[in-house]
Amino acid sequence: MGGCFSNRPKIKDISSTCKQSSARISNSNLASATMSNRFTTEEVKDNSRPGSANRKAHKKGAHVKNIQRKASIITEATTAAINTRDKTLEEMIEIREALNQHFIFNSLPDEVIDVIVSMMKLFVLEPNQxxxxxxxxxxxxxxxxxxxxxxxxxxxxxxxxxxxxSFGELALMHDSKRTNSVYTIERTLLWGIDRYEFRNAVASYNSQKFEENRKFIDSVPLLQILTNAQKEALLAVLKSQSYFPGQKIVTEGEPGDLFYIIKEGTVSCYVQGKIVRQLGKGDFFGEQALLYNSLRTATIVSNTKVGVLSLCREDLISVLGDQLQLIIYKNSQRIAIESSPHLKDLTKNQEEAVIQKMKVVSYQNGEIIINKGMPKGHKLWLVVKGAVIAEESGKRILSLHCIGDEELINPIQSNYEENYIAEGSVDIEEISRAEFETCIGGKLNNIKSHNEVLKIMRNVQLFRALPTNKLESLVNMIYVQTYGDKQVIFHEFSLGDAFYIVKSGQVDIIKDNTVLRTVAKHGYFGERSIINNEKRTATVAASGKAKVWVLNREDFLNLIDEGIRHQLLKRMELQDDSITLPDLSIIKILGKGMFGNVFMAINKNKGTLYALKTVNRAKIRSYDLYTNLLLERHILLQIDHPFIMKLVKTFKDEERVYFLTELVRGKDLFDVLREMNLLTDSDTKFFSSCILMILEHIHERGIIYRDLKPENIMIDEDGYPKLIDFGTAKVVEGRTYTVVGTPHYMAPEVILGKGYGLSADYWCLGVMIYEFVVGSMPFGDEEEEPYAVYEQVLKAKLIYPHHTRINAKCKEVLEKLLEKNPVMRGTIETIKAMKWFEDIDWDAMLGKQIKPPYIPRLPNQSAELNQAMKSKVSLTAVISKEEAQDSFEIPRGRGKPPPTAWDEVF
Incomplete structure (x- = not known):
């Protein structure tokens, strides 16, 4: 039986050869086994095809997880006399020269190096220490x-x-075991800095600069209309520049491709040799270069020492496209639509269709935009630049607002009673009523109701896994039924034949003549009946007049094929949150990790299989895991996707906390790749598409996974990927700075500690796709020491071995995902839109309707299940017996008292 914690093996102990001014002693990665609720098949032999590039049989090392702790206690060089005195000039030069030998430092700006040097403490050690x-x-x-x-x-x-x-540099990256010992031979002076101080210095600087630059971006009127994602893309390509007093920054009449924002100092603007104005902090110039690539209209000279942020047209094009003005207008249209109470409920696709169809019309001051007497409801206008004024009443409609939106939803047989004219230079986006209704698929009133139901259906747990096209088809089958006060919708014990959503009013759920609960507007009930032929467990009656949307079981079953129905039944089994710990019986241990164990368990009442992750409170206390466990629970509760392990429920008792999850039966992707060897283009695309959909789901919820690799993906019994183990995932807003992941899969920005976001996961996907088609890592494949891997990731170019033939479209995706600048990797939308994915039916993939390239062979386990169902041994007894055999020692003296009521949510 294959192991459940098949992380890549620990990094070997390889001693470094120290050279003058550049020696480093690299440390091995702490291979702390992750806990995964997976059920693996028997070990598969490496049946590599003759003549092909055989996949490596060993995994590339466990993930590194930096649980940052303040270094309040010195744990190294403990016999040293520690001095915080000022450094001499010679010492500062010597320290800087040593730092320059390491990529960790030579990628940092001088300001950060200055802080790091100033923070280093002097360790004085006598001989033989x-x-x-x-x-x-x-x-x-x-x-x-x-x-x-x-x-x-x-x-x-x-x-x-x-x-x-210098030595010990890997300790600055993450928790790592030393691969060697170091002793003094004679009296020695060491200048040292610990990981917490180093990472904090780097993170503080980058966070401060990011926020500072973001404020400058927000202050530029030209860029204010950009979305947060677009602004962050620009922040990644902004460059800092400095000018001395009297230095010419731009010259009148010369071609220009740089836009400048002044961070400090002042400049003078000259036109034909005459000063026309002064600019200072927060002002900007050169915007015409971004919009039109035009000649400079003025000469700019620095009055004082000046610091600027510059943005070149080429970088702008690379991150936003070549039409900034068009982007600004598109964003303006979106804001106007989403701000309208009548249009805000359009779906993303409907909104985009309307925006694409609209035409921009420019008006000069005083020109008539809407003529008096024009029929209302004939057209929709969006003001994207300037303002519109009603000629007689003086009413002003400002930029980012709509005209005519109310009349689209409530057609009025009347005309405009006054002219609407341009106030200054005005740009208007226009669309006719007929074109608008074509774009959204019908009359606005009907579409709003349709979208309202669709939004509710997406929140019904049973329907979350349905492909979009199936869900929309179901919505089209729904009809409205009206009930009077006390009128019964259905009786207890009647056969369930429909699903209901309350459109208006409310209904009572009644059992034994007692109202158990009341369901108000947008609440729903009866969803189990349309998948299972079950009898109703209660009576439902209107409380006052009520309108409900109704979906008949027969219509549902006619639309949903057997494969999707089977999926829904399995998902519904996992929705039983009435299960308790005593209902469970342990079948066997699935895996052991540093912080806990995972067991296969069965519900003795229903026979449903689960994985049960257990974490002992002694380890929680010793390793200070309170926040980590709460975060993991919080993340798992937000996720519900066919390709992601599902959390059913959490428990607690006096000894431990528990995560009850879906049991993933199958084989991890790493072992599958060994068996399949190099993947074909279509097989690569299958796995890549599924993983891309996984990332889409978690990224929509602001979750970054941070350790995406084949070992953390199971191929389930249906042959589809299933993401497991969210121990390193995080909800992120903006940027995060912790070094987390597996070295060969880590994005450059994660290694450097400069701050990273969701796009770090795209880099991991790029590494995996390369691994699928080449059979090796793109960077550092032959390296086992993390430090050497990091250097390769940062410095090496992407190359393809001669023995591999890669589809040109696949290569285009690889080069996008493995772009060292995270901004250039794009978004989920732009990646899915690439030519390599153009033949993917995303809805069919989500519904598991595409034949997978590999289906694991699963052993018969009926004997184990029968034994577990009959077992009289308590669950806690089995778990305690397993914990007694744990080889991991609980460190003494490190534990913190638990935060007040930290586990109340379990």
């Missing part, structure tokens, strides 16, 4: 300014470190 021991958790990076040290691996001498050298 231990700096750190092999297998000890690393925390410090050291620079030698005096003395000599010896490197030992398993007590065998391996090298000498002398003045000007």
């Amino acid at each position: 231990l700096v750190y021991a092999q297998d000890q958790m690393g925390s410090h990076f050291f620079v030698v300014t005096k003395g000599k040290l010896e490197i030992k691996v398993k007590n065998e001498p391996k090298g000498v470190i002398t003045k000007g050298m």
Whole structure:
């Protein structure tokens, strides 16, 4: 039986050879096994095809998870005398030279280096003193300014470190075990900094600069209309520049492709040699270069020392496209539509169709836009630039507002009673009523009602996994039924034949003549009856006059094929939140992790299989896991997708907390790839498309996964990917800075600690696609030390081995996803729109209607299930027995008292 924690093996202990001024002693990655609720098939032999590039049989190392702790206690060089004195100029130069040898530092700006150098403490050690021991958790990076040290691996001498050298740099990245021991040979002076201080310095600087630059972007009227995502894309390509007093920044009459925002200082603007104005902090110039690539209309000279943010037209085009004005207008249209009480309920596709169909018309000051006497409801106008004024009443309609939207939903047989004219230079987006209704698929009143039902249906757990086209077809089958006060909608024990949503009013759920609960507007009931031929468990009657939307079971079953119905039945089984711990019986252990264990369990009453993850409270306390567990629970409760492991319920008792989840039966993708060897283009596209849909679902909820790799994806019994193990996931707004992931899959921005967002997951997907078609990693494939892998990720170019033939369209996707600048990777929408994915039926994929390239063979487990159903051994007894065999020691003295009522939600 394959193991449940098949992470890539621990990094080997490889000692570094120290060279003058550039020596480094790399540390191994802490391979803490993750807990996954997976059920694997038997181990598969490596049946690699002859003549092909065989896949590596070993995994590339466990993920690194940086649980940042304040270094209030020195854990390395504990016998040193620590001094925080000022450094001499010679020492500062020596430290800087040592820092320059490491990519961790040479990618940082001078301001951050200055802070890091200033924070370094002096460690003075006498001869024969231990700096750190092999297998000890690393925390410090050291620079030698005096003395000599010896490197030992398993007590065998391996090298000498002398003045000007540095060591321990990997500890600055994440929790890592030291791969060697270091002792002083003679009296030694070390300047050291720990991970917390280093990461905090880098994160604080980047966070401050990001917010500072964001404020400047927000202050530029030209860019204010951009979306948050578009602004963040620009922030990634902004460059800082400095000018001395009297220095010419731009010259009148010369071609220009740079736009400038002044961060500090003042400049003078000259036209034909005469000063026309002064600009200072927050002002900008050169915007015409972005819009029209025109010649400079003025010369700009710095009066003082000036700091600016610059944006070149080429970078603008690379992140936003080549028509900034068009983007601004499109954004204006979206804001106007979404601000209208009559149009805001349009779906994204409907809104986009309207925007694409609208035409822009420009008006000069005083020109008539709407003539007096024009029929109302004939046209829709969106003001995207300037303002419109009603000639007689003086009513002003400002930019980003609609005219005629109310008349579209409530047609009035009347005409406009006054002219509407342009106030200044005005741009209007226009569309006729007929064109508008074609775009949205019908009359606005009907479409609003349709969209209202669709939105509610998306929130019904049973329907969440349905493809969009199926869901929309179901909505078209729904009709309205009206009930009077006390009128019964259906009786208890009657056969369920319909699903209901309350359109208006409210209804009572009644059992034994007692009202159990009341369902108000947009509440729903009866969903189980349309999938299962069940009898009603209660009577439902109107409380006052009520209108309900009705979906008949027969219509539902005619539309949904057997495959989707089977899926829905399985999902419905997982919605039983009435289950309790005593209802469960343990079948066997599935896997053991550093922080807990995972068991296969069965509901003794219904025979439903689950995975049960258990975390002992002693470990929670010792490893300070309170926040991590709450975050994991919070994330899992937000997710409901056919390709993602589902959380059923959480429990707690005095000994531990529990996560009861869907049991994923199958084989992890890493082992599947070993068996399939190099994937065909169509097989690669199948897996990639599914994973892209997974990322789409979690990213819509602001969740970044951060450790996407084949080991964290199971191929389930249907042959479809299933994402598991959300221990490293995070809800992120803007940027996060923690180094988390598996080295070979980490995006450059994660390694550098400069702050990253959702696009870091796209890099992981790019690595996986490369792995699918090439059979190796794109960067650092032959490297086992994390530090060496990081260097390759940051510096190496993307190349393709001669033995592989990759589809040109697939290569285009790879080069986009593996772009070192995260902004250039695009969005889910732009990636899905690429030519390689153009033949993918996303709805059919979501409904598991596409034949998968591989279906795992599953062993018969009926004997185990029968034994578990009959077992009299308590669940807690089995778990306690397994915990007693854990090889992980609980560290003493590290535990914090639990936060007040931290587990009340479990």
